[in-house]
């Protein structure tokens with residue numbers, strides 16, 4: 001696994017070493033030692049998630065409040081998404097800033113989003129299957145949302161049509177109104 005770029009302080013775009021041959025390919029999708037080395041700290045994951053979305057589905061922006069804040073290591077195994085992280089850490093120089101990257105089955109890139117960031121993605125392919133590891137368990141009572149198109153964030157999702165949202169995401173508050181506590 002190698003660091004492609006730092007998208008925001010702490011938010012890393014990673015790429016595995018892929019071994020291709022006449023049969024197809026092999027790569028280590030997660031290696032604890034290699035991940036800790038590139039992050040510079042030991043990170044424990046407790047849950048794996050898998051979602052499938054159709055083109056235009058936008059999931060997010062979501063996060064869990066402390067003490068249930070989640071770090072997420074996300075990747076795409078079918079199709080393509082534009083994946084976004086937003087800095088919620090009040091003391092951060094990049095508070096309220098966003099960063100994004102194309103994650104796809106083809107580029108096999110992964111994004112590490114530490115606790116303290118909101119996360120979301122929009123589906124750019126006919127369908128996309130999205131897998132991610134989290135550093136804490138799902139805690140709906142600690143989950144909060146931020147509206148995907150808040151002008152205060154001005155996220156360029158790279159998707160020109162109206163996305164398909166869950167009712168929860170359609171009703172999400174703006175960045176300023178959302179409870180953060182980081």
Ligand SMILES: Cc1cn([C@H]2C[C@H](O)[C@@H](COP(=O)(O)OP(=O)(O)O[C@H]3O[C@H](C)C(=O)[C@H](O)[C@H]3O)O2)c(=O)[nH]c1=O
Pocket residue numbers: 049051059060062063072119120121137138166
């Ligand atoms: C996240 C989660 C959900 N669920 C159940 C709760 C609902 O009955 C159903 C769908 O949940 P939701 O609509 O919140 O799923 P997403 O919109 O994909 O939410 C995720 O979307 C963005 C991209 C994120 O970064 C978060 O990991 C997560 O919030 O799965 C669980 O049982 N466990 C879980 O960890």
